[in-house]
Amino acid sequence: MKKILVLLADGFEEIEALTVVDVLRRADVKCDMCSMDNDYVKGTHNIQVKADVNINTIDISEYDGVVLPGGLPGAYNLRDNQKVKELVQNFNEDKKIIAAICAAPEALESFGILENKKCTSYPGFIKDKNKLDYIEDKVVVEDSNIITSRGPATAIEFSLSILKKLGYEDKYMEIKEDMMVNFYNSCK
Numbered sequence: 001m002k003k004i005l006v007l008l009a010d011g012f013e014e015i016e017a018l019t020v021v022d023v024l025r026r027a028d029v030k031c032d033m034c035s036m037d038n039d040y041v042k043g044t045h046n047i048q049v050k051a052d053v054n055i056n057t058i059d060i061s062e063y064d065g066v067v068l069p070g071g072l073p074g075a076y077n078l079r080d081n082q083k084v085k086e087l088v089q090n091f092n093e094d095k096k097i098i099a100a101i102c103a104a105p106e107a108l109e110s111f112g113i114l115e116n117k118k119c120t121s122y123p124g125f126i127k128d129k130n131k132l133d134y135i136e137d138k139v140v141v142e143d144s145n146i147i148t149s150r151g152p153a154t155a156i157e158f159s160l161s162i163l164k165k166l167g168y169e170d171k172y173m174e175i176k177e178d179m180m181v182n183f184y185n186s187c188k
Contacts, residue, residue, distance in 0.1 A: 002166045003030040004097070005058065006067045008051055009078045010036075013071025014043040015152040016101045020067050023159035026178075027171035034058060036081055044071040055083050064166060066091050070102020070122060070151065079107035089113065092145065097165055099147040101158050108146070118143040122151045156181060 006020055017033070024031040035041050035051035042048050066088060068078050078084045084107070091098050092113045100108050105121035108114050109128070118133040119126070120141040126134055135141050139154045140161045147165060149158035156179065164172040176182055 001028070001030055002064045002168075003032070003062055004065045004067060004162065004166075005053075005060070005063045006031060006033050006069065007055070007078055007084060008033050008035055008041040008049060008069070009074045009081065009084075010042050011044045011071055011077060012041065012069045012074035013102055013152060014045055014047045014049075016071065016155045016158070017043070017067075017069035018049070019155035020069070020099075020159045020162060023156065023163060023175060023179075026175050027163050027168050029163065029166060029168070032058075032063075036077065036084075044074060055081075055087070060087055060090060063091075063096070065097025065099065065162065067162065068098075068100040068104035068107055070100075070104045070125075072103060075103035075107060075125075078104060079110050085111050095145045097145055097147065097162065099149075099158065099162050101149040101155065102151045105148045108148075113146070117146055119146065119148040120150055121148060 021031050032052040034053050034055055036055055040048050040050050088111050102122040103125045106125045114132045118141050120135050139157045140149045147161050
């Protein structure tokens with residue numbers, strides 16, 4: 001069974017974090033919400049969530065990927081956390097999935113793993129677009145083991161992309177249909 005770690009720092013964007021957890025758990029992927037300090041983490045819209053694990057006690061070798069939700073100041077709190085930096089850099093060295101949405105790709109940029117990579121983010125959150133292949137007109141951008149996305153409205157497609165990248169093609173198609181994503185996309 002595949003296993004994903006969703007990092008939650010105070011000020012995380014609830015839609016971006018919890019959509020990933022919901023979609024992956026629908027596919028029976030083990031998905032742990034991980035706090036930086038306390039058991040409970042408060043999102044940017046004052047929704048409090050109880051984490052499953054704590055960054056100080058996890059064994060990162062058990063996980064196939066990590067997700068960094070956006071939201072402010074959550075994305076900054078992830079970017080400025082040394083343990084998060086080391087964890088993400090270790091995942092990158094092992095070519096494990098690293099997914100970031102909204103403001104969180106800025107953390108990946110500051111960790112030095114987006115250079116010469118295709119990526120996207122919420123507008124204005126990538127500092128040096130000259131050092132990477134920044135794409136503004138895509139909902140989700142994948143490059144090797146890196147998945148990035150734009151913001152709250154793109155959270156379902158972002159989550160489904162993670163599921164597909166994990167190799168759950170049948171579940172990807174099933175959940176996409178069950179959640180009415182195909183219907184929604186056909187109505188645009």
